[in-house]
Amino acid sequence: MKKVINLSVPNLDVEPILSNLRECIESGWVSTGGRFITEFENKIAVYTKSKKAVGVQSGTAGLHLALDVLGVKSEDEVLVPTLTFIAAVNPVTYVGATPVFIGCDDSLCIDPNLLEKFLKEECFIKNGVTYNKKTLKRIPALILVHVFGNMADMEKIMDIASRFNLKVIEDSTEALGTYYTAGKYVGKYAGTIGDIGIYSFNANKIITTGGGGMVLAKDEKILDRIRSLSTQAKKDDLYFIHDEIGYNYRMLNLQAALGTTQIDGLEKFIETKTKNYMRYKEAISKIEGLTLLDFNSATRPNYWFYSIVVDEKRYGMNKDKLLNALVSEGIQTRPIWGLIHEQKPYLKNETYGSEKAIWYHNRVLNIPCSSNLGDDEIQTVIDVLKSLKKK
Ligand SMILES: Cc1ncc(COP(=O)(O)O)c(C=O)c1O
Numbered sequence: 001m002k003k004v005i006n007l008s009v010p011n012l013d014v015e016p017i018l019s020n021l022r023e024c025i026e027s028g029w030v031s032t033g034g035r036f037i038t039e040f041e042n043k044i045a046v047y048t049k050s051k052k053a054v055g056v057q058s059g060t061a062g063l064h065l066a067l068d069v070l071g072v073k074s075e076d077e078v079l080v081p082t083l084t085f086i087a088a089v090n091p092v093t094y095v096g097a098t099p100v101f102i103g104c105d106d107s108l109c110i111d112p113n114l115l116e117k118f119l120k121e122e123c124f125i126k127n128g129v130t131y132n133k134k135t136l137k138r139i140p141a142l143i144l145v146h147v148f149g150n151m152a153d154m155e156k157i158m159d160i161a162s163r164f165n166l167k168v169i170e171d172s173t174e175a176l177g178t179y180y181t182a183g184k185y186v187g188k189y190a191g192t193i194g195d196i197g198i199y200s201f202n203a204n205k206i207i208t209t210g211g212g213g214m215v216l217a218k219d220e221k222i223l224d225r226i227r228s229l230s231t232q233a234k235k236d237d238l239y240f241i242h243d244e245i246g247y248n249y250r251m252l253n254l255q256a257a258l259g260t261t262q263i264d265g266l267e268k269f270i271e272t273k274t275k276n277y278m279r280y281k282e283a284i285s286k287i288e289g290l291t292l293l294d295f296n297s298a299t300r301p302n303y304w305f306y307s308i309v310v311d312e313k314r315y316g317m318n319k320d321k322l323l324n325a326l327v328s329e330g331i332q333t334r335p336i337w338g339l340i341h342e343q344k345p346y347l348k349n350e351t352y353g354s355e356k357a358i359w360y361h362n363r364v365l366n367i368p369c370s371s372n373l374g375d376d377e378i379q380t381v382i383d384v385l386k387s388l389k390k391k
Contacts (some may be wrong), residue, residue, distance in 0.1 A: 034253030055251030059200030146175035149304030168194030289315025316390025
């Protein structure tokens with residue numbers, strides 16, 4: 001049977017992980033307490049040049065906690081991208097609020113120009129609070145996603161957010177390691193610019209803990225509250241006193257046992273992913289009808305996912321046909337997620353400027369990008385992409 005070249009698989013250093021897991025198991029520290037959680041949190045804080053980080057069970061849990069601590073209520077609306085994995089949007093519904101969908105720009109991230117136009121033309125400000133003209137609902141926050149490891153235009157977005165008094169949640173689940181190399185936010189990592197930033201360590205992410213997430217926040221008090229809410233808001237460990245409603249969202253020591261070794265390898269993973277991206281870029285630029293998307297040139301990206309745009313006329317088949325042809329060759333690829341404004345639970349929600357998101361959705365395929373991808377595997381993908389092009 002032909003060996004499958006997967007899209008994105010974990011790159012795990014077995015020996016140190018086994019040693020950490022053994023320590024968890026032998027000591028009994030397998031749950032929401034233990035030294036690996038603190039160690040992993042400290043390493044993420046140092047890596048991202050943040051004061052503190054709080055480990056949670058998943059990126060989704062982090063997003064839910066972020067909306068909760070920012071005081072998003074059930075009568076509110078929250079601006080979100082339509083081009084994203086649905087986990088960036090569902091937490092808005094968890095707190096009872098309503099997502100309003102905004103389209104993307106060529107980075108695939110939320111388009112700051114559309115965002116500004118929506119806020120200027122469709123909203124009004126009263127006593128420093130932004131409201132939607134149509135629904136009269138308050139809009140207190142915005143969730144943006146740094147899609148596929150790219151960085152959204154944070155300079156424009158933060159400026160707009162401050163003018164309309166919006167809290168900014170940076171869904172950086174795909175962008176751990178991406179940082180600005182130019183402009184106002186030079187040196188700043190994805191997840192450290194908005195009010196709250198979230199990472200995910202799901203199995204397909206650049207580093208993994210199986211499942212897990214981490215939250216950063218500008219305001220340390222907010223982060224302390226997130227930590228408290230993640231452990232059922234327990235104010236007293238002995239008498240179990242709770243003065244608000246919390247969640248069981250704290251990271252496990254077992255998860256952190258993986259994370260603390262994975263973060264040590266992150267820069268090496270990015271180095272490999274950069275090298276592989278460059279190799280693909282060169283080869284794909286010579287295949288008529290295929291374009292490998294660029295990353296934001298003002299950043300050092302983490303090169304998490306490699307997205308090709310398929311021009312049906314010039315390449316000779318559309319992205320769905322190419323996907324199937326690649327599957328027959330043992331090459332796993334993925335289209336962009338179904339756009340969220342077109343998903344059943346959100347069909348009635350307001351959507352603003354989805355044309356570009358639809359355009360990219362119809363043309364983009366992500367090609368194998370694991371940080372442990374072999375040189376021969378990359379060559380196979382390139383050769384197959386070349387050979388499938390219709391003459
Ligand atoms: C954009 C985006 N947001 C949120 C999440 C949710 O993270 P998790 O799977 O850790 O809950 C993911 C990944 O899974 C994601 O890609």
